Amino acid sequence: MEKLRIAFLGSGSMGGAILQGLLDAGYPKELLSATTKSDASAIAWRQQGVSALATESSPDANALLAGDADLIVLGVKPKQIVEVLQEISGEIGKNAVIISLAAGIELETMAAVVANPNLIRTMPNTPALVGKAVTGIAPAASASQDAIDATVSLFEAVGTAIVVPEEKINALSAISGSGPAWIYYFIEQWEQIALEQGFSQEDAKRLVRGTFDGAIDLLAQSDKEPVELRKNVTSPGGTTERIIATFDEHDLKGIFAKGLAAAVARAQELAGK
Ligand SMILES: NC(=O)c1ccc[n+]([C@@H]2O[C@H](COP(=O)([O-])OP(=O)(O)OC[C@H]3O[C@@H](n4cnc5c(N)ncnc54)[C@H](OP(=O)(O)O)[C@@H]3O)[C@@H](O)[C@H]2O)c1
Structure with a gap:
């Protein structure tokens, strides 16, 4: 520069x-x-x-x-x-x-x-x-x-x-500007459920942050899309499949979309629109 x-x-x-x-x-x-x-x-x-x-x-x-x-x-x-x-x-x-x-x-x-x-x-x-x-x-x-x-x-x-x-910046703000907060919030919730399963704070951190870190590195180093990597850990009829099906039943994508829409609406309010 x-x-x-x-x-x-x-x-x-x-x-x-x-x-x-x-x-x-x-x-x-x-x-x-x-x-x-x-x-x-x-x-x-x-x-x-x-x-x-x-x-x-x-x-x-x-x-x-x-x-x-x-x-x-x-x-x-x-x-x-x-x-x-x-x-x-x-x-x-x-x-x-x-x-x-x-x-x-x-x-x-x-x-x-x-x-x-x-x-x-x-x-x-x-x-x-x-x-x-x-x-x-x-x-x-x-x-x-x-x-x-x-x-x-x-x-x-x-x-x-x-x-x-x-005109794209409010949506971008919700996706990447606020993005670190999405990620930290998932990690908070994910560690919380590990604690509720009786893992120590230290173990909950290692399980969740270690998995997060490994999965992101694997994605970065792989030529595969996330959907393919996910399918690699989702045996038909297995336990992971139940987790994803539960997320789908509760419309996780819809929740993401609502979060994004709320952030865009707030940005418009801040702009006095
Ligand atoms: N935080 C994020 O993740 C993020 C992401 C994207 C965009 N933004 C945008 O970044 C901007 C700042 O947000 P932030 O989270 O960084 O807020 P922040 O941590 O509160 O920082 C505000 C800064 O402005 C200083 N300040 C306050 N009044 C001032 C004045 N009159 N003149 C000069 N400096 C003054 C503060 O000084 P002191 O240190 O003395 O308080 C502080 O350094 C916002 O417009 C926000 O929309 C934030």
């Missing part, structure tokens, strides 16, 4: 995961900056060599760091996006790329506040922390190809990225 100056305005769970992913990947620290609300969070970044300012002690922190950046990553909560854009609108360089991580905030809403054409809406996920984020990128029609390429490179430094039209 071409070495650009990147400012993270808001660097908590998500912005912070990308920033940390860049640091861990060896991105030059002197090109990275971050804002936070609290001094404690800013100090933690400074301890890693990132120039960081907190709004509680530097009210102009966002404007100060945005003015200097090639890429401005908005990592504040969705309801703060407009306010932060208003704070920085007079400071942004004309070729700067403004990249929002916020769920539910539309490009149109951002464009109403800043004149800059390079507006990009994204949806990453927290495995950025381990270099395995999956990020959806929806550029404004006015964004330059250079701006899109720079955004793709940023997210490829911490995982993989795909460019999608904005």
Whole structure:
């Protein structure tokens, strides 16, 4: 990735995961900056060599760091996006790329506040922390190809990225943005039923996380689709078949679809639709 100056305005769970992913990947620290609300969070970044300012002690922190950046990553909560854009609108360089991580905030809403054409809406996920984020990128029609390429490179430094039209981003958010929560929730429930069968906490963890890890590695290393690998552990008339039949009877896929629809509806609410 071409070495650009990147400012993270808001660097908590998500912005912070990308920033940390860049640091861990060896991105030059002197090109990275971050804002936070609290001094404690800013100090933690400074301890890693990132120039960081907190709004509680530097009210102009966002404007100060945005003015200097090639890429401005908005990592504040969705309801703060407009306010932060208003704070920085007079400071942004004309070729700067403004990249929002916020769920539910539309490009149109951002464009109403800043004149800059390079507006990009994204949806990453927290495995950025381990270099395995999956990020959806929806550029404004006015964004330059250079701006899109720079955004793709940023997210490829911490995982993989795909460019999608904005109308797909709410569904993508539910699938991959929230995806780690789906997975952790399954693991929580799965370990809980192991505990209820009398396994110790330690054994329940080993049984479930070990199986999860092994199954995902097998899928990654195999040229087979999940359905085929599943059939390999499902003898006709056997016990696994009963598990899958029970999931089907209770319409597991329907439950997934309802979860996705609820997330998309919430994203529309956040967008004021
Ligand atoms: N979490 C996820 O998995 C995920 C996934 C995809 C997208 N997102 C999106 O990422 C965004 C951030 O979510 P999050 O979960 O990372 O929230 P978070 O952990 O609460 O992080 C918010 C960050 O913003 C800082 N902050 C608060 N007010 C600020 C201000 N006025 N100026 C500058 N910084 C300020 C906070 O500082 P302190 O550290 O001092 O509190 C913190 O660093 C949201 O828009 C969300 O939709 C999140």
